[in-house]
Amino acid sequence: MSAELIDYDLIVIGGTAGGLSTAISSIRSGLKKVRVVEPGAAVAFPELVPENQVEVGYGEQLLGIDAEDDVVIVNTDQRTYRTRGCLVSRRHRDPNWTPPINAPLSEHVTVDALPEWLNDRDVLVVGHTNHAAELVAEAAAGGAGVVFAAGGLDPAKLAPAADAMLRRLERERRITVLYRSVPDEIGHDGEFPIAYFNDRRTPDLEFDHIVFASERCRPTVGELNVSQAAIDSGKLWFDGAPEDGIDVPNGHSWEVGNLLAAACFPELEPAEPPSVVRRRVRHESAINELREESYNATITAFEQRHSDLWVLRVRPDHGDTSHLPGQYASLGLGFWEDRVDNYADPGIDSKWHKLIRRSYSISHSMFEASGYLAPPDTEELEFYIVLVPADDDHVSALTPRLATKQVGDRIYLGPKVAGRYTLNAVQSPDTAVVFFATGTGEAPHNSMVTELLRKGHTGPIVSTVTVRNWQDLGYLDAHRHLEERFPNYHYIPMPTREPDVPKRYLQDLIRDGDIEMALGGTMDPSNTHAFLCGNPAMIGLPEEDENGETSYPETTGVIELLVERGFTIDRRNQPGNIHFEEYW
Numbered sequence: 001m002s003a004e005l006i007d008y009d010l011i012v013i014g015g016t017a018g019g020l021s022t023a024i025s026s027i028r029s030g031l032k033k034v035r036v037v038e039p040g041a042a043v044a045f046p047e048l049v050p051e052n053q054v055e056v057g058y059g060e061q062l063l064g065i066d067a068e069d070d071v072v073i074v075n076t077d078q079r080t081y082r083t084r085g086c087l088v089s090r091r092h093r094d095p096n097w098t099p100p101i102n103a104p105l106s107e108h109v110t111v112d113a114l115p116e117w118l119n120d121r122d123v124l125v126v127g128h129t130n131h132a133a134e135l136v137a138e139a140a141a142g143g144a145g146v147v148f149a150a151g152g153l154d155p156a157k158l159a160p161a162a163d164a165m166l167r168r169l170e171r172e173r174r175i176t177v178l179y180r181s182v183p184d185e186i187g188h189d190g191e192f193p194i195a196y197f198n199d200r201r202t203p204d205l206e207f208d209h210i211v212f213a214s215e216r217c218r219p220t221v222g223e224l225n226v227s228q229a230a231i232d233s234g235k236l237w238f239d240g241a242p243e244d245g246i247d248v249p250n251g252h253s254w255e256v257g258n259l260l261a262a263a264c265f266p267e268l269e270p271a272e273p274p275s276v277v278r279r280r281v282r283h284e285s286a287i288n289e290l291r292e293e294s295y296n297a298t299i300t301a302f303e304q305r306h307s308d309l310w311v312l313r314v315r316p317d318h319g320d321t322s323h324l325p326g327q328y329a330s331l332g333l334g335f336w337e338d339r340v341d342n343y344a345d346p347g348i349d350s351k352w353h354k355l356i357r358r359s360y361s362i363s364h365s366m367f368e369a370s371g372y373l374a375p376p377d378t379e380e381l382e383f384y385i386v387l388v389p390a391d392d393d394h395v396s397a398l399t400p401r402l403a404t405k406q407v408g409d410r411i412y413l414g415p416k417v418a419g420r421y422t423l424n425a426v427q428s429p430d431t432a433v434v435f436f437a438t439g440t441g442e443a444p445h446n447s448m449v450t451e452l453l454r455k456g457h458t459g460p461i462v463s464t465v466t467v468r469n470w471q472d473l474g475y476l477d478a479h480r481h482l483e484e485r486f487p488n489y490h491y492i493p494m495p496t497r498e499p500d501v502p503k504r505y506l507q508d509l510i511r512d513g514d515i516e517m518a519l520g521g522t523m524d525p526s527n528t529h530a531f532l533c534g535n536p537a538m539i540g541l542p543e544e545d546e547n548g549e550t551s552y553p554e555t556t557g558v559i560e561l562l563v564e565r566g567f568t569i570d571r572r573n574q575p576g577n578i579h580f581e582e583y584w
């Protein structure tokens with residue numbers, strides 16, 4: 001061991017995906033003296049070394065790690081380094097690890113070991129870790145045709161170098177990644193192994209070689225000969241906690257570079273790492289696989305009434321969209337989709353590959369291009385949706401993702417249209433019908449009003465909707481047009497935040513007689529049906545306690561006012577003339 005100390009900013013022990021990532025990000029942040037100490041003859045992704053001018057000591061064995069005056073001293077069989085920061089990112093093979101599926105190991109089915117001769121061989125790599133990405137890159141560099149069965153892989157959890165390498169290999173079509181697939185058995189057809197996937201997506205495939213990427217062990221502090229002074233220095237970091245559980249600063253490969261930089265190099269501008277969502281979205285083929293698997297419909301129209309209020313139309317791939325006016329369907333997008341804002345969904349790591357589903361009333365454009373009233377659509381469904389902005393208390397999930405979509409994009413549409421919020425109870429054409437909505441709660445009413453008018457309803461129809469501003473009335477022109485064509489139809493929009501409009505609520509329309517004026521007579525419960533949709537506070541559903549006592553919410557809702565006038569709530573086993581649909 002040489003006594004001469006050589007000064008470095010950062011020494012990385014182990015040229016693994018995690019180690020290279022930290023070395024590269026540190027060099028890019030401006031550190032001048034960075035060295036990777038690699039005991040073997042090669043690092044994980046050799047092509048990244050010259051590209052990023054990484055200094056590597058190949059075949060250099062670590063002897064121990066110490067610290068003096070807040071500086072880490074790294075001893076190897078070749079030199080002694082004095083460094084401001086040190087990262088241990090070495091991994092060992094765990095001899096006890098076996099594949100988690102039935103896979104008899106052989107010359108052609110191995111753990112961690114690639115065949116010597118790779119050129120033109122078909123190789124399957126099975127795994128979901130940085131180590132699996134290392135094996136994939138090594139096989140591809142050797143000229144193999146590589147399929148990577150990466151079921152369970154979370155692209156956001158890859159070390160940045162592994163992430164970049166996989167995306168590059170895919171872009172250059174040097175590998176095929178099956179992000180969602182993992183074989184559940186390995187068999188043999190004569191000499192060569194076959195991977196049986198037993199899922200709809202992936203056919204059974206024969207390979208020259210199948211290699212499983214093991215879960216490897218981290219070295220212990222004891223094995224590395226680390227002194228207590230080094231542990232206490234705060235400048236020695238581990239990629240993942242060391243195996244003997246000794247409390248040393250550590251972090252996962254995808255974040256440890258940033259943590260270490262913040263702790264050891266305060267002079268560096270902290271690099272803003274891409275958000276977890278962005279890291280996943282960059283893996284386009286992973287996302288495409290999830291989309292292909294989950295989505296079954298296409299967005300055929302996406303009209304912005306304003307930036308946060310949309311009328312969209314959705315066409316399913318199969319099946320028709322028959323429904324009764326007033327019913328709802330479910331729409332879904334994956335948690336993997338990008339958000340329009342910078343909020344992070346709580347618990348996203350465990351659900352990023354899952355679908356978010358929400359119910360949406362089916363709306364309706366009142367007129368066809370010809371000017372006739374439009375019949376219910378059987379090929380597409382129209383929806384009227386508002387962005388629910390996320391805030392610090394609640395991170396809304398679906399609408400901030402829907403906001404990034406456009407015509408032609410794919411979406412999930414639930415197979416069944418549902419709901420008993422329909423016109424079934426309106427049996428006679430001279431019945432008075434009154435609709436009360438908040439915001440996009442007018443969606444089902446638009447379908448119902450069109451249906452009533454199309455069928456020649458003669459009784460008065462009043463549709464009221466409360467919004468904040470005029471611009472929040474997405475169908476205003478169509479309603480005005482309907483009023484011109486049908487004298488028995490009245491639309492009463494109620495913006496509450498316009499300076500020239502007195503602030504009134506739907507409840508005031510009942511109290512002050514506006515509804516009756518529009519109906520041209522009293523609100524007679526014997527010949528009137530009321531439909532209430534949207535904000536539960538407007539609806540004001542009473543609660544019943546165990547003694548059958550009814551209590552209304554503190555703020556009077558429309559139901560309370562209607563019940564005072566002799567109306568009754570329509571329930572599943574008790575028909576009435578107040579129908580409601582709560583949006584939350």
Ligand SMILES: Cc1cc2nc3c(=O)[nH]c(=O)nc-3n(C[C@H](O)[C@H](O)[C@H](O)COP(=O)(O)OP(=O)(O)OC[C@H]3O[C@@H](n4cnc5c(N)ncnc54)[C@H](O)[C@@H]3O)c2cc1C
Pocket residue numbers: 328358359360361362383384385386388395396397398399400439440441443444581582583584
């Ligand atoms: C039967 C049914 C039909 C529905 N139809 C529609 C529809 O036609 N158009 C529509 O925009 N929404 C509709 N919704 C609401 C919709 O299902 C979602 O709750 C809404 O889009 C928010 O989803 P998110 O994932 O973005 O937010 P989430 O994380 O689910 O947040 C839910 C919260 O958002 C708020 N919220 C939900 N809906 C609205 C809304 N419309 N306006 C303002 N704030 C709201 C409430 O505070 C609610 O607690 C309907 C709900 C139901 C149950």
